[in-house]
Amino acid sequence: KKGDSASSTTPPTPTPKTTVDSTPKLSATAKGKQPARAITPTKPTDVQRTKAEQLKIALKRSRQEMHISQQRGSGTDEGSG
Structure with a gap:
């Protein structure tokens, strides 16, 4: 049964695959933006x-959202306390 538990801990490998899949999308978008701005290759x-x-x-933006969510959470905590 110990081996089963070890195998259950190994699955995390598929998670990096998702990141790898997301990277090509970013590169594709970047490539699409480059030609549009290639009109001014001087800069x-x-x-x-x-x-x-x-x-x-x-x-x-993400930080602001996090701060807002934290402020709301802290406000509720203070009220309950």
Whole structure:
């Protein structure tokens, strides 16, 4: 039975596959964006900056949502306490 428990712990392997599958999608979208902005190849840094800005914006939004959810949770906890 111990072997069965060990086998149950091994399945986590499929999880990385999902991440690998998601990466090609990101690369595909990036490739699709590059040609559109290839009109101005003189400033490739602009493209990188825009990508970085988009990532920052996404992170900020996600952080704000997390803060909001935490504030709501803390408010309920304080009220019950």
